[in-house]
Amino acid sequence: MASTQQQPAEPYGHLVDPDYYQRSGYPHESWRELRTERPIHFIEREQGDSYWAITKHADITAIGRQPEIFSSRMPVVRDQELVDAPSIDLPQAIITLDPPIHAKYRELVSKRMTPRKVAKLHDDIEKIAIRILKDLEEHEDAGCDFVDTVAAPLPIAVIAYLLGVPADDWRQLYKWTNESAGSSDPENRRDGESSRDTMQRAAHEQFRYFAELREERLANPQDDLVTLLANANVDGEPLPVMDVLAFYQILLAAGNETTRNATSGGLLALIEHPEEMAKVQADPSLLGSTVEEILRWTSPVIHFARTATRDSELGGHEIRKGEVVGMFYPSANRDEDVWEDPERFRVDRKRNPHIAFGVGEHYCLGAHVARLELNVIFRHLLPRLAEVEITGPVDRLRSNLIGGVKRLPIRYRLKPVA
Numbered sequence: 039m040a041s042t043q044q045q046p047a048e049p050y051g052h053l054v055d056p057d058y059y060q061r062s063g064y065p066h067e068s069w070r071e072l073r074t075e076r077p078i079h080f081i082e083r084e085q086g087d088s089y090w091a092i093t094k095h096a097d098i099t100a101i102g103r104q105p106e107i108f109s110s111r112m113p114v115v116r117d118q119e120l121v122d123a124p125s126i127d128l129p130q131a132i133i134t135l136d137p138p139i140h141a142k143y144r145e146l147v148s149k150r151m152t153p154r155k156v157a158k159l160h161d162d163i164e165k166i167a168i169r170i171l172k173d174l175e176e177h178e179d180a181g182c183d184f185v186d187t188v189a190a191p192l193p194i195a196v197i198a199y200l201l202g203v204p205a206d207d208w209r210q211l212y213k214w215t216n217e218s219a220g221s222s223d224p225e226n227r228r229d230g231e232s233s234r235d236t237m238q239r240a241a242h243e244q245f246r247y248f249a250e251l252r253e254e255r256l257a258n259p260q261d262d263l264v265t266l267l268a269n270a271n272v273d274g275e276p277l278p279v280m281d282v283l284a285f286y287q288i289l290l291a292a293g294n295e296t297t298r299n300a301t302s303g304g305l306l307a308l309i310e311h312p313e314e315m316a317k318v319q320a321d322p323s324l325l326g327s328t329v330e331e332i333l334r335w336t337s338p339v340i341h342f343a344r345t346a347t348r349d350s351e352l353g354g355h356e357i358r359k360g361e362v363v364g365m366f367y368p369s370a371n372r373d374e375d376v377w378e379d380p381e382r383f384r385v386d387r388k389r390n391p392h393i394a395f396g397v398g399e400h401y402c403l404g405a406h407v408a409r410l411e412l413n414v415i416f417r418h419l420l421p422r423l424a425e426v427e428i429t430g431p432v433d434r435l436r437s438n439l440i441g442g443v444k445r446l447p448i449r450y451r452l453k454p455v456a
């Protein structure tokens with residue numbers, strides 16, 4: 039008998055549906071289909087936010103490297119709840135700037151983020167990580183939520199430390215970043231707020247907070263990012279105050295949820311692949327390749343969008359001026375043309391050209407910091423884990439921007455410190 043069920047008009051509508059990600063995690067099956075059959079696929083959306091879904095490594099790389107054709111101006115994500123709003127009242131930040139001004143803003147901070155500069159932070163980040171891991175010892179009998187105990191506190195502490203935010207305020211920063219990056223998730227909203235309200239309120243509260251801190255640092259300069267940007271010049275002119283505040287906010291938001299989810303997703307992947315966990319525990323020289331594989335596997339940023347500034351061609355398709363392309367980084371990171379066995383989680387991969395940190399003009403400014411954090415946390419955690427198991431449902435974030443594990447309940451036994 040013929041099915042009476044109607045076919046959905048667009049079978050890939052779920053790719054930017056935050057509810058889907060909360061319910062089911064990453065749509066790897068759909069991404070695989072698209073990579074094979076329609077790697078550049080136009081998704082018609084009645085709501086007026088139609089876009090091209092780009093799923094292959096080479097095409098995303100081509101887009102990322104041509105910022106003059108594919109602009110980062112708003113909207114940088116396909117989110118119905120935000121797209122519906124006529125405009126979102128936030129200043130433009132580095133992530134939404136295009137050449138030539140983008141590079142000038144980026145340069146202000148990138149000097150602090152080189153591998154050499156970041157390596158100097160190693161001892162400080164290690165101290166923060168060791169202190170956070172101590173909490174695992176305290177919860178050993180009862181078990182804990184790994185996100186709340188380890189994965190979330192580390193990135194917020196590190197970025198707050200780099201910015202120069204006093205430790206007493208780290209908890210408040212943590213709340214604001216959840217509200218900014220995770221505003222699609224009702225758990226991060228106050229009663230009666232829409233996603234947009236939450237994002238806007240959190241932004242205003244952060245702006246007020248950082249405006250005061252900026253004033254304080256102008257009077258009492260320190261060796262931190264708040265002071266550096268407060269005194270920054272572009273083309274011989276001081277950076278406008280609102281741009282400085284937006285810069286603080288983007289650094290905070292960009293470095294937080296992403297690293298948190300690589301950490302929690304990384305542990306989850308290791309628990310789900312015990313033979314891989316055993317491999318890296320037996321051979322700590324695999325830590326570097328483990329971290330890269332965690333980044334590839336978890337790919338915490340789901341998508342970013344670009345808008346075509348003129349008619350152009352991509353992989354045989356005509357992309358018209360004004361059309362939007364959505365780059366699905368986690369799909370690129372399972373591309374069969376780049377990895378032989380992309381669906382396998384392997385801690386000893388030799389070659390791993392993942393683009394979890396993006397590619398081209400907007401390549402992640404915090405990539406070295408994030409790598410250091412992941413290295414430090416797993417270097418201290420893995421040798422101590424005698425046993426670990428998941429004891430309850432793994433809750434996911436409602437978002438189409440960040441693939442997030444909100445709760446990862448675990449029980450474990452720790453070995454004594456070596």
Ligand code: HEM
Pocket residue numbers: 110132133134144197288289292293294296297300337338339342367393394395396397399400401402403404405407408
């Ligand atoms: C595992 C952790 C992280 C992941 C997966 C990640 C991922 C990304 C991605 C995919 C982009 C490109 C966005 C685009 O395509 O437009 C990006 C940009 C950025 N990230 Fe990260 N990030 C991480 C950690 C961090 C950290 C720790 C910081 C800060 C210390 C940071 C700061 C930034 C900034 C400022 C940008 C914008 C760069 C620009 O527009 O030129 N990220 N990140």
